[in-house]
Amino acid sequence: xxxxxxxxxxxxxxxxxxxxxxxxxxxxxxxxxxxxxxxxxxxxxxxxxxxxxxxxxxxxxxxxxxxxxxxxxxxxxxxxxxxxxxxxxxxxxxxxxxxxxxxxxxxxxxxxxxxxxxxxxxxxxxxxxxxxxxxxxxxxxxxxxxxxxxxxxxxxxxxxxxxxxxxxxxxxxxxxxxxxxxxxxxxxxxxxxxxxxxxxxxxxxxxxxxxxxxxxxxxxxxxxxxxxxxxxxxxxxxxxxxxxxxxxxxxxxxxxxxxxxxxxxxxxxxxxxxxxxxxxxxxxxxxxxxxxxxxxxxxxxxxxxxxxxxxxxxxxxxxxxxxxxxxxxxxxxxxxxxxxxxxxxxxxxxxxxxxxxxxxxxxxxxxxxxxxxxxxxxxxxxxxxxxxxxxxxxxxxxxxxxxxxxxxxxxxxxxxxxxxxxx
Amino acid sequence: xxxxxxxxxxxxxxxxxxxxxxxxxxxxxxxxxxxxxxxxxxxxxxxxxxxxxxxxxxxxxxxxxxxxxxxxxxxxxxxxxxxxxxxxxxxxxxxxxxxxxxxxxxxxxxxxxx
Numbered sequence: 006x007x008x009x010x011x012x013x014x015x016x017x018x019x020x021x022x023x024x025x026x027x028x029x030x031x032x033x034x035x036x037x038x039x040x041x042x043x044x045x046x047x048x049x050x051x052x053x054x055x056x057x058x059x060x061x062x063x064x065x066x067x068x069x070x071x072x073x074x075x076x077x078x079x080x081x082x083x084x085x086x087x088x089x090x091x092x093x094x095x096x097x098x099x100x101x102x103x104x105x106x107x108x109x110x111x112x113x114x115x116x117x118x119x120x121x122x123x124x125x126x127x128x129x130x131x132x133x134x135x136x137x138x139x140x141x142x143x144x145x146x147x148x149x150x151x152x153x154x155x156x157x158x159x160x161x162x163x164x165x166x167x168x169x170x171x172x173x174x175x176x177x178x179x180x181x182x183x184x185x186x187x188x189x190x191x192x193x194x195x196x197x198x199x200x201x202x203x204x205x206x207x208x209x210x211x212x213x214x215x216x217x218x219x220x221x222x223x224x225x226x227x228x229x230x231x232x233x234x235x236x237x238x239x240x241x242x243x244x245x246x247x248x249x250x251x252x253x254x255x256x257x258x259x260x261x262x263x264x265x266x267x268x269x270x271x272x273x274x275x276x277x278x279x280x281x282x283x284x285x286x287x288x289x290x291x292x293x294x295x296x297x298x299x300x301x302x303x304x305x306x307x308x309x310x311x312x313x314x315x316x317x318x319x320x321x322x323x324x325x326x327x328x329x330x331x332x333x334x335x336x337x338x339x340x341x342x343x344x345x346x347x348x349x350x351x352x353x354x355x356x357x358x359x360x361x362x363x364x365x366x367x368x369x370x371x372x373x374x375x376x377x378x379x380x381x382x383x384x385x386x387x388x389x390x391x392x393x394x395x396x397x398x399x400x401x402x403x404x405x406x407x408x409x410x411x412x413x414x415x416x417x418x419x420x421x422x423x424x425x426x427x428x
Numbered sequence: 429x430x431x432x433x434x435x436x437x438x439x440x441x442x443x444x445x446x447x448x449x450x451x452x453x454x455x456x457x458x459x460x461x462x463x464x465x466x467x468x469x470x471x472x473x474x475x476x477x478x479x480x481x482x483x484x485x486x487x488x489x490x491x492x493x494x495x496x497x498x499x500x501x502x503x504x505x506x507x508x509x510x511x512x513x514x515x516x517x518x519x520x521x522x523x524x525x526x527x528x529x530x531x532x533x534x535x536x537x538x539x540x541x542x
Binding site for chain 2: 128130176177178179180182184185187188
């Protein structure tokens with residue numbers, strides 16, 4: 006240890022430790038105490054103590070080990086106080102297990118603990134929104150206030166959601182463990198679904214205050230990296246990471262002066278080349294044909310095209326057909342129809358979209374008329390296209406999307422894009 | 429932990445097929461594992477009687493207390509390690525397939541101080 010560290014070096018070291026060690030330390034404390042609230046409190050206390058002590062004592066060589074020891078001692082103090090107030094057998098037993106571990110090296114079990122934590126937070130017996138909140142709070146180490154802001158709910162609502170989730174874990178007997186081999190595939194799917202939901206929440210156009218909002222897409226990628234590192238043999242986890250990284254690589258190209266830029270109009274030089282390469286490499290090491298694998302391959306086709314015109318739409322249409330076998334979602338059907346239109350011409354695209362429109366499964370969804378408008382434009386039917394764009398504009402859920410469609414309408418050849426003259 | 433398994437019908441489940449009903453094997457399995465405390469089939473809702481005391485008066489009515497398409501067809505009480513084991517046990521019950529099963533943890537009254 007080097008004594009008397011400058012404050013900014015300490016702040017950085019604590020921030021690094023928070024990012025890299027939080028889940029490990031919390032996971033260990035939950036296992037040893039069996040008490041989620043106590044574990045959280047003790048780990049929070051350990052990080053505060055690091056901020057106070059490291060400037061004078063120096064940054065420890067193993068910040069994770071230091072934090073675990075301090076958190077464990079804090080948990081012991083709390084339990085001793087509780088047991089002196091009223092003797093409780095359970096807490097005495099927990100204290101014995103904590104004391105027994107004080108000198109033991111906890112590292113060999115640490116990886117298991119984080120997996121336990123990840124699987125417990127994503128347990129299907131918890132409501133989906135609680136799984137998301139608990140994963141972000143406990144595995145990612147975000148504060149309740151940060152999670153509340155990210156999902157645009159009051160902090161008290163988010164706090165209540167977390168309290169209820171922890172209550173259910175305790176009362177329903179949700180185990181702090183990894184699933185059995187028999188249950189693993191379905192449970193891993195559940196974990197990946199939570200991570201992808203977090204990613205998509207961060208990916209979508211934000212209507213809130215972007216400065217105060219944590220980057221959920223980046224958090225989801227960080228968590229998925231952790232899952233991949235803990236379960237390197239799980240191909241779908243790797244494929245999900247590839248899918249996220251390939252989409253995330255395009256973030257700088259996705260907006261221009263605050264306006265939405267769709268994939269076909271993006272400046273591909275702005276795509277993060279290192280991330281694209283990483284995504285493609287991950288995909289190459291993810292065998293199997295699961296749903297994330299197929300979705301990642303679709304993104305990889307885009308990533309490999311030097312420009313929008315070079316996109317292999319035939320391949321994308323085939324991949325959407327394959328993806329549709331996993332889910333009969335109308336959104337997948339829409340993407341399949343669009344890719345067929347780009348592969349085989351606007352007449353085919355319009356016919357496919359008409360079938361989808363007739364099914365009424367996407368009623369009120371702005372991207373259906375927007376896609377029809379796109380193919381009508383390509384077919385030279387600007388007047389019909391303008392009508393569809395106006396329909397899509399009326400349905401657009403966010404301002405950036407509405408403005409994007411208004412620009413498409415205004416860009417139609419001839420007078421079609423002009424607003425009709427009021428009579 | 430002790431759990432009550434409410435075994436219920438469910439209109440969305442596949443139709444009951446007596447040839448595929450493996451309830452005997454299920455009971456043998458849970459008994460052999462030592463996780464089954466008791467279980468019974470229950471007469472249908474039309475044989476149910478609901479009892480209420482209202483303002484000191486006894487009110488007895490015909491039928492179950494909730495009107496729904498689903499009705500409790502039986503129950504089992506299991507005592508197992510945790511919810512994951514309870515889910516595994518419930519998933520193998522034939523009515524997980526032909527109906528649905530609700531797992532409710534016991535909530536023991538703490539009467540030590542009384």
